[in-house]
Amino acid sequence: MxxxxxxxxxxxxxxxxxxxxxEGYLWSFPRADHLSVGICARMGQATSQELRRHLDAFVVEEKIPTAGAQLYSHVLPSPQAKTIRGRRIVGRNWAMAGDAAATVDPITGEGLYYALRSGDLLAQALAAGVPEEYPEKLRAAFSADLEFAANIAKKVFRGNFVGGAITTRMVQLLNYSPAFRDLVRDVFSGSQNYRTLKRRLWNQLGITIAEFAHSLLDPRRIAVGATPASENESSQ
Ligand SMILES: Cc1cc2nc3c(=O)[nH]c(=O)nc-3n(C[C@H](O)[C@H](O)[C@H](O)COP(=O)(O)OP(=O)(O)OC[C@H]3O[C@@H](n4cnc5c(N)ncnc54)[C@H](O)[C@@H]3O)c2cc1C
Structure with a gap:
């Protein structure tokens, strides 16, 4: 939602x-002539009144002027693993792509790339005269990865790592480690899949820790008295 x-x-x-x-997040994304400010959460886990309360608190905290702002609400698909695995997406004279075929990242809610890519794969299967091969092609291209993401989504939002929330640790590492920033950028742009993410995290753990420690000891940082953005409970 x-x-x-x-x-x-x-x-x-x-x-x-x-x-x-x-399980969700708040955002403020600059657009050409306005800001898109919003919140998303798993349906059934928070009421729309709760979402509105969090959103309004965020707007006040971030000093976002709401005069003339337009309120909107949408349902955003966040498929469960069994839906991604089991949904029938092709039959006689019909096929599904995009949201209808559950091709949405259950962690980030991103669906634009997958909608276009699934349409592309379906078109290729139709042009080759083998529409029945479309589900397998989709699975090989990315839907097996989305299924994996659906299985770890809860852990990402509610799990702990070295004594703090995973999301808080993630923001701290993003703040201080360029190597970790590269990794998260690749996840969001779709070039790093979830299934090999753990291996990459382990492989670059040394450099991530070194960068983190280095920036904590950076005299310029100490001089300006900067504090990690997420030392207060919430993380941005
Ligand atoms: C508020 C919001 C923010 C989002 N932000 C992002 C983002 O930042 N990045 C990202 O990757 N994804 C984002 N998404 C998800 C992304 O928009 C969708 O995953 C993507 O648009 C799915 O594409 P689609 O073609 O499957 O469906 P849609 O884009 O929903 O297209 C379906 C089209 O079918 C039309 N239609 C419906 N019924 C009929 C009918 N009976 N006859 C004819 N036409 C019909 C609809 O009007 C619509 O135009 C966001 C979604 C929402 C709601």
Whole structure:
């Protein structure tokens, strides 16, 4: 479930905030002539009133002016593993692509790339005269990875790592480690899949820790008195 405002103001900074024990996130994304500010959460786990409360608190905290803002609400598909695995997506004279075929990342909610790519794979299967091969091609291209993501989504939002929430640790590492930033960028752009993510995390653990420690000891950082963004409970 998503709820948000289109705010007629401009800003340069893209913001994401996670809440404790909450499967979803708040965002403020700059667009050409307005800001898209919103919240998403798993349906059934939070009421729309709760989402509205979190959203309004976020808007106040971030000093986002809401005069003239337009409120919107949408349902965003967040498929379970069994749906991704079991949904029938092709039959006689019909086929599904995009949201209808459950091709949405259950962690990030991103569906644009997968909608286009599934349409592409379906077109190729039709052009080759083998529409029945489309589900297998989709699975090989990315839907097995989305199924894996559906199985770990809860852990990402609610799990702990070295004594803190995974989301908090993630934001701290993003703040201080360029190698970790590269990794997260690749996940969001779709070039790093979830199934090999763990291996890459382990492989670059040494460099990530070294960069983290180095930036904590950086005299310039100490001089300006900077604190990690997520030392207060929520993380941005
Ligand atoms: C608020 C919001 C924010 C999002 N942000 C992102 C993002 O930042 N990045 C990202 O990757 N994904 C994002 N998504 C998800 C992304 O928009 C979808 O996954 C993607 O658009 C799915 O494409 P689609 O073609 O399957 O479906 P849609 O884009 O929903 O297209 C379906 C089309 O079918 C039309 N239609 C429906 N019924 C009929 C009918 N009976 N006859 C004819 N036409 C019909 C609809 O009007 C619509 O135009 C967001 C979704 C929402 C709701």
């Amino acid at each position: 998503t709820l948000g405002y289109f705010v007629p103001t401009e800003e340069d900074i893209l913001k994401v905030k996670f809440l404790k024990e909450f």
